[in-house]
Amino acid sequence: MATISLKITPKFVSTHRNQNFYRYSASNSVFYGKSVVDSKKKSFLYSFSADETHRNLFQQLHAANTSRKIKSQSQSFDVVIIGAGIIGLTVARQFLIGSDLSVAIVDAAVPCAGATGAGQGYIWRINKHPGTEKWDLASRSHELWGNLAESLQHRGMDPLQTIGWMKTGSLLVGKTEDESILLERKVKQLCDAGVGAEFLSNQELLLKEPSLELGKEGTAAFLPDDCQLDAQRAVAVIEKDNRRFASKGRYAEFYHEPATYLLRSSSTGGVDAVQTSKNTIFSKKAVVMAAGCWSGSLMHDLIKSSSSELDIPVKPRKGHLLVIENFKSFKLNHALMEVGYVNHQSASLQSTASDAGPLYDAQTTSVSMTATMDTSGNLVLGSSRELVGFNTEIDESIINRIWQRAAEFFPALREKSLDELKKSREVRVGLRPYMPDGKPVIGPVPGWSNFYVAAGHEGEGLTLALGTAEMIVDMVLGNPGKVDPEPYAVNRCCK
16 A cells, blocks of 8 residues: 655644644645644654545544644534534524434533523514515514424423413514604504504503503504513523434534534535544534634634635624513513614614614614513513623623613612612623624535535524524525525625
8 A cells, every 4th residue: 555745734824812723734635723733843744545535634633633632533423513502503403303414513612601591582573674684584483483382382391381482472662753653664564564563552552561651652563473482491492302313323412612623625625524622523414603703703714714705704792681580570561672772783883774763883882671571580671782892791880771771661660779689680791693784694605515604693593593594404405495595695795
C-alpha cells in the first residue's frame, strides 16, 4: 500500500474566548478549529495511505492534537443539529416523526438555556398583519401547536398540566384615539383573512379585564384563538418524546459539548462532520445551524474562510422579564400587550414607515407593556429590548421601568413597590436572536450542500418554531412546502 506524506499548514483565522482558531488545508479537505500544532511551527508533515479517505485523515489529524488532551469518539447520524433551543429541538422532533432519519443534537449548554427559557410563552398572531411575509409561517405554526396539544390529549395527557397550554386569547390594547384607529384597522384585516378577531370598546374591554385601566379612549383588538404555554414544560415534553427514538438508534444528545469546528468536503461542498469538545459527529444527510443569537458568530469563521461571501447578521437583542410569584392582587384572564410593543418589536436598525405607528430605532432601549399569568398564578410582566451584545446581567433600572410601565395599565400595581416584592420576584434575562430586517433566516446555505440555517426569530421563537421545523425538514427531504420559503432565504445575506 502506497504512503503519501502531506504537508499541513495552519492559517490563523481569529481569537475567540482566549482561544486561537485556525483553518487547515490538506489535499481535498479543509479543517476549521483550534490549533493542533505548536504556535511556533509553521507546518508539519503527515503520512497516510493513498486509499484512505479524507475522514481517515481527519481522524488521524485529530488524534495528533495532544494540546487538547481529549479522546474524541466518532459517531454518525443522518442529521446533526447545532442548538437545543426551541428551534433545534422542534427541528429534531419533526425529522423523527416525519421520516426514518437519525438525529443528533449538539449544544454548549442544556435545552432551553437561552431565549426560549426566558420568554413569556406567547403563541400569538394578534401582533402580526395578514398578508405580510411572516403571517403564513405564524399561522401554520399556530395550527401545528394546536395539533400538538390535541395529540397530547389523545395520549391521555392534559395539555394544561403537561405544557401549560391555555387558549387564553390575546388582547392588543391602546390608550389613544390614534391607537384605536390602528386597532380597528387590524381587526378588519384579521377578519378579512378569516380569523375571528373582535374590536372591543372601553366598556367591553373592562368586562374582560376588570383590572385594566386605559382611560376613556382605551380600546383593544381581541383574538380569542391565540394561546400561551410554559416554555420550560413544552421543551421537557418535546425532549422526552425525542428521547423515545434513542432506543431505536435514531436519536442522541450531546449537551455541554460546544461545537468547535466543522469538517467540509471540497468534492461535495457539504459539511461532513461537526466536531464538539468531546466527539466527532458525522452527518450523512444534513447539518442544521439553529443556535439562536450565537448562530452568526458560530458560522462566521467557517463562512469567511470559504469562497462564499456570506454573513448571517444575527445579533443578540437583550430582554428582561419580571415575574411576580404567586401574585394575588388581581387575576388576568387573557394575555395582553400594548400597541407600542408591536412597534418596538418590528424596529430595525434602519426603520421604515408602516401602518403600525411611529418609527423606532432598534439601537434605542425600549420598554413596553406585556402581561400574562401562568398556570401557577405568577404574573409575568415585560418587556425590554436593547442591543448590548451578549451581556446578560440584570439591569435594575430596566426592571423598574417595566414595573412603572405596567402600573400605567394596572392601577393595583401602584399600591405596591418592587422593594416589597423582592422575596417573591424573579427576573428573566434572555438574548433574542435579532435580524435587522425582522425576518428569521431559514433554508440552505448557498454553496454548502446539506448545510442549513434556522435562526433569527428574535422574540417569536415559540410562535414560529413548529412551522420553521416543518419548513427545514421539507427542504431536506425534498417535500413540497406548506409555506413559501423565499422571504426567509439565506441568500439575502449574501454580499
